[in-house]
Amino acid sequence: MDFFNRMQSLDRRILYVLVVVVVSIPFMINISQPIYPTPPVERAFKAIEEVPEGKIVILASDWEFGSRGESEPQAEALITHMFRKGVKFAIFSTNTPLCATVGETVARRQALRFHKKYGVDWVNWGYRPASAAMLQGLPRDIWKIINVDKFGTPLSKIPLMQHVRNVDNVGLIVNISPTFSATLWIDYVQGRYGTPIVFAPTAVMVAETYPWLASGQIRGALPGLRGAAEYETLLGEAGYGRRAMNAQSWAHLLIIALIVLGNISYFASRKLKGAGQ
Amino acid sequence: MLLLLDSANRAFGRLWDRMFVAHKEPVALALFMLLALGVSIAIFAGLQLLPKKMKKRLIIGGTFVAGLFFLLEFALPGHGKNQDNILTPWIPRVGDAVLVIGAFTWGLGLINLTQVHGKAVARMKEGWYNSLAFFVGLFAMFGFGLWNAYAKPDENSHAWGKVAYEVLFLGFLSNLGASVFSLLAFYIVSAAYRAFRIRSHEATVMMLAAFVVMLGQVPLGQALTHNLTGPWAALRFERVSEWLLTGINGAAQRGITFGMAVGALAMSLRIWLSLERGSFFDAEV
Amino acid sequence: MSQYINLTPITLAGAIATIAIYSILYRENKVYRLFEHFFIGLASGYGACLIWTDTLRPKWWNPMISNGEWYWVFAFAGGMLYYCIYTKKYAWMSRLIIGIMMGLAAGAYFRGFVAENWGQLNDSFRPLLVKGSYWPDLNNILFVVTLVAVMSYFFFSFEHKTKAMASPAKLGRWLLMIAFGAMFGSTVMARMSLFIGRLWFMFRDFIHLFPAK
Numbered sequence: 001m002d003f004f005n006r007m008q009s010l011d012r013r014i015l016y017v018l019v020v021v022v023v024s025i026p027f028m029i030n031i032s033q034p035i036y037p038t039p040p041v042e043r044a045f046k047a048i049e050e051v052p053e054g055k056i057v058i059l060a061s062d063w064e065f066g067s068r069g070e071s072e073p074q075a076e077a078l079i080t081h082m083f084r085k086g087v088k089f090a091i092f093s094t095n096t097p098l099c100a101t102v103g104e105t106v107a108r109r110q111a112l113r114f115h116k117k118y119g120v121d122w123v124n125w126g127y128r129p130a131s132a133a134m135l136q137g138l139p140r141d142i143w144k145i146i147n148v149d150k151f152g153t154p155l156s157k158i159p160l161m162q163h164v165r166n167v168d169n170v171g172l173i174v175n176i177s178p179t180f181s182a183t184l185w186i187d188y189v190q191g192r193y194g195t196p197i198v199f200a201p202t203a204v205m206v207a208e209t210y211p212w213l214a215s216g217q218i219r220g221a222l223p224g225l226r227g228a229a230e231y232e233t234l235l236g237e238a239g240y241g242r243r244a245m246n247a248q249s250w251a252h253l254l255i256i257a258l259i260v261l262g263n264i265s266y267f268a269s270r271k272l273k274g275a276g277q
Numbered sequence: 278m279l280l281l282l283d284s285a286n287r288a289f290g291r292l293w294d295r296m297f298v299a300h301k302e303p304v305a306l307a308l309f310m311l312l313a314l315g316v317s318i319a320i321f322a323g324l325q326l327l328p329k330k331m332k333k334r335l336i337i338g339g340t341f342v343a344g345l346f347f348l349l350e351f352a353l354p355g356h357g358k359n360q361d362n363i364l365t366p367w368i369p370r371v372g373d374a375v376l377v378i379g380a381f382t383w384g385l386g387l388i389n390l391t392q393v394h395g396k397a398v399a400r401m402k403e404g405w406y407n408s409l410a411f412f413v414g415l416f417a418m419f420g421f422g423l424w425n426a427y428a429k430p431d432e433n434s435h436a437w438g439k440v441a442y443e444v445l446f447l448g449f450l451s452n453l454g455a456s457v458f459s460l461l462a463f464y465i466v467s468a469a470y471r472a473f474r475i476r477s478h479e480a481t482v483m484m485l486a487a488f489v490v491m492l493g494q495v496p497l498g499q500a501l502t503h504n505l506t507g508p509w510a511a512l513r514f515e516r517v518s519e520w521l522l523t524g525i526n527g528a529a530q531r532g533i534t535f536g537m538a539v540g541a542l543a544m545s546l547r548i549w550l551s552l553e554r555g556s557f558f559d560a561e562v
Numbered sequence: 563m564s565q566y567i568n569l570t571p572i573t574l575a576g577a578i579a580t581i582a583i584y585s586i587l588y589r590e591n592k593v594y595r596l597f598e599h600f601f602i603g604l605a606s607g608y609g610a611c612l613i614w615t616d617t618l619r620p621k622w623w624n625p626m627i628s629n630g631e632w633y634w635v636f637a638f639a640g641g642m643l644y645y646c647i648y649t650k651k652y653a654w655m656s657r658l659i660i661g662i663m664m665g666l667a668a669g670a671y672f673r674g675f676v677a678e679n680w681g682q683l684n685d686s687f688r689p690l691l692v693k694g695s696y697w698p699d700l701n702n703i704l705f706v707v708t709l710v711a712v713m714s715y716f717f718f719s720f721e722h723k724t725k726a727m728a729s730p731a732k733l734g735r736w737l738l739m740i741a742f743g744a745m746f747g748s749t750v751m752a753r754m755s756l757f758i759g760r761l762w763f764m765f766r767d768f769i770h771l772f773p774a775k
Contacts, residue, residue: 015470023757069758096609132347190677203748203752207530207741208745246496253497255465297631297633350673351676373621375663390602390606404595408599411599413603443571449576449600449601449604450601460584465750465753479735525744531686532713
C-alpha cells in the first residue's frame with residue numbers, strides 16, 4: 001500500500017524530467033512515421049488550389065508567440081503553398097498588434113526562399129482592432145478601412161492592391177488563430193458575401209471546428225500541429241511539422257501511460273486500504 | 278416610405294460632405310481643429326449640467342441609437358447582389374470612427390499597470406525590482422519599437438537601435454511568450470497522472486474517447502492499426518477518431534453552440550435595451 | 563564552440579528567457595518573477611507602440627494633420643471620454659462612450675447571429691434515410707439524436723422531472739462526455755506542441771543537439 005501511495009504522490013519534477021526525455025528521443029533518433037492527410041486538410045489544400053486568378057487571399061494571421069508551436073508551422077505550410085502556386089495574399093490581424101508582425105516574419109522567410117517581392121506578391125495590412133463595424137466596412141471598401149499597409153504606404157501605391165478594392169477581389173480568407181476568430185469572418189464576410197474560409201486553429205479549438213466544417217461555413221481546416229504536418233505531406237515537404245508530430249506520438253503515449261498508471265495506483269491503494277480496514 | 282428615407286439619406290449625405298470638408302492649409306486646419314475641440318468641450322460641459330435623470334437617459338439613448346444603426350442596416354430591405362440598403366454606405370465611416378475611438382482605450386490599461394507598478398517602486402515594496410523590470414521592459418520596447426518604425430532600418434543594417442529592437446523583440450519577447458504558454462504542457466502531464474481518476478462510468482467513456490482521439494491524431498497511433506484492411510479498415514484509430522470528431526463531437530458542439538448563441542443574443546438584446554443589471558450598469562451617474 | 567552552441571545575441575536572449583521561465587518548474591523563485599514582469603513590460607510596450615504605428619498614426623493622425631481632415635478631432639474627444647473614469651465628477655461620461663460602443667457591438671450581433679447559426683441550423687436537418695432508398699442513415703440519425711439530446715440537457719426552462727425530458731437529457735450527458743473526451747484529446751496535442759517548439763529552439767537553435775534532418 002505504501003508503494004501505491006508513494007506512486008500517487010510522486011514528485012511532479014520527476015514527471016517533468018520524464019516529459020523532456022521522452023519528447024527529445026524522436027528528435028535524436030529520428031524515427032519517422034508516415035502521416036496521412038485527413039479530409040479537412042485536403043479540402044483546405046484544394047481551397048487554395050482553386051483560388052481564382054486575379055483574386056487575393058486574406059491571411060488573417062491572429063496568432064502570436066504564445067501559440068507559436070502550432071501556428072507557425074501552419075503559417076509556414078500555407079504561405080509555402082501560396083507562394084508556390086503564385087497566389088497573392090495580404091496578411092491582416094484583428095487580434096493583437098503583435099500578430100501582424102509575427103505573421104510577417106514567416107512570410108519574409110518564405111519570400112526569400114521563393115524570390116517573392118513585398119508589394120507585388122504579398123502585402124501586410126497590419127493590425128486593426130476587431131470590431132463588428134470594421135469587419136462590416138472591410139468587404140465594401142478595403143482601401144478606406146485599411147488605408148495604409150503596416151509600413152505606412154498608402155494602398156493606392158502598392159502594386160498588388162491596385163485591383164483589390166473590395167470583397168469581390170478576395171478569393172479566400174485563411175484564418176490562423178488560437179481563438180475561434182473565424183466566427184467574426186463568418187458573421188460579416190462569409191455569411192453575407194459567400195467568401196470561402198479556411199481555418200487553422202490550434203488543437204484546443206479543433207473539436208469546436210467540426211460543426212462549421214460540416215455545415216460548409218468553413219471550407220477546410222488545418223487542425224493544430226497535425227494539420228500542419230498533413231499539409232506538409234500534401235506539399236511534399238519534410239518540414240518542422242512532420243518532425244514534431246513524431247515527438248507528439250511519444251508525448252501522447254506518455255500521457256496515456258501516466259493516466260493508466262495513475263488510475264492503477266489509485267484503485268490499488270483504495271482496494272488495499274479497504275482490505276486493511 | 279423607403280423612397281422618402283432614401284432621399285433623406287442622400288440629402289443628409291450631401292450636407293455631411295459639405296460640412297466636413299478637408300482643409301490642408303495649416304492656418305485653416307488649426308482653426309478648424311480648435312473649433313472642433315471647442316465644440317466638443319462645449320458639448321461635454323453642457324452635458325455635465327444636465328440633471329442626473331437626464332444623464333442616465335442619455336446613456337440609455339446613446340446605447341440604443343448606436344445599436345439601432347447596425348440593426349436597421351441588417352433589417353431594412355436591400356437591393357443588388359449584397360442586399361445593400363440606405364445605411365450600408367455609412368458602414369465604412371462608422372467602422373473608421375469605431376476603430377480610432379477604440380484604439381484610445383489602450384491607454385487605460387497602461388495607466389492601470391503604471392499605477393500599480395509605480396506605487397511598488399516608489400514605496401520600495403517587497404519585490405519592487407520586479408516592477409522596475411516591468412518599466413524597463415515597457416520603455417525599452419516602446420522606445421526601440423518606435424525607433425524601428427520611424428527609422429525603418431535596412432534589413433542588413435547593424436545600427437544599435439535595430440540590434441536592440443531585435444534582441445528585445447525576437448530574443449526576449451517572442452521566447453518569453455512561447456515559454457510561458459509552453460508551461461501548460463508540464464501541467465497537463467502532472468494533471469494526467471495525479472488528477473485524472475476514472476471514478477464513474479461517464480468518466481470512463483470520456484477517457485476512452487480521449488484515448489481514441491489522441492491515438493488517432495499521432496503517427497504512432499495510426500501505425501498501430503494501419504494493417505487493418507477491407508471492412509476492418511473502418512476501425513483504424515484515425516478513422517474512428519475522425520468519426521467521433523465529425524459525428525458525436527460535431528453534434529454535441531453544435532448543441533452547445535446553439536445554446537451559447539441564444540444566450541449571447543439575449544445578452545445583446547439586454548445590453549442594447551439597457552436592461553442589463555450589475556455593478557457597472559446600476560452604478561450611480 | 564559555435565558549432566555546438568549558438569551565442570548570437572538574439573538566440574542567447576531567447577535561451578536565457580526560456581531557462582528563466584522554466585525555472586518555475588523546479589520551484590517558485592525570484593528569477594522567474596523578474597522575467598515574468600519583464601515580459602509584461604515588453605508586451606505592453608510593444609502593444610502601445612503598435613497601436614500608434616498601426617492604428618492611430620495611419621487612421622487618425624496622418625489624415626488629420628497631413629490630409630487636413632480636421633473632423634478627426636471629434637474622434638479624439640470621443641476617445642478621451644474613456645479617461646473620465648478617473649474623475650468622480652465626470653465618470654458618467656465614460657459610461658456614455660462605453661454604452662455607445664457596447665450598443666454598436668450588440669446591434670451588430672444580430673447580423674452575426676443569423677450569419678453564424680443559419681448555416682448550422684440548415685445542416686442540422688439531415689436526411690434520416692439514405693438517399694434513394696429506405697435504409698436508415700445511421701450516421702445522420704446519430705447526429706440528430708446527439709444534437710437533440712445535448713440541447714435537451716441544456717434546456718433549463720422547466721425541470722427534467724418527466725421521463726420524456728429526463729431520458730434525452732441523461733443521454734445528452736453521456737454523449738457530452740464523448741465530446742469532452744475528444745476535446746481533451748485535442749488539448750493534449752495543443753499543449754505538447756508548444757513545449758515541442760521550445761525544445762526545438764533549445765536543442766536545435768541554441769545547443770545543436772538535435773540533428774538537422
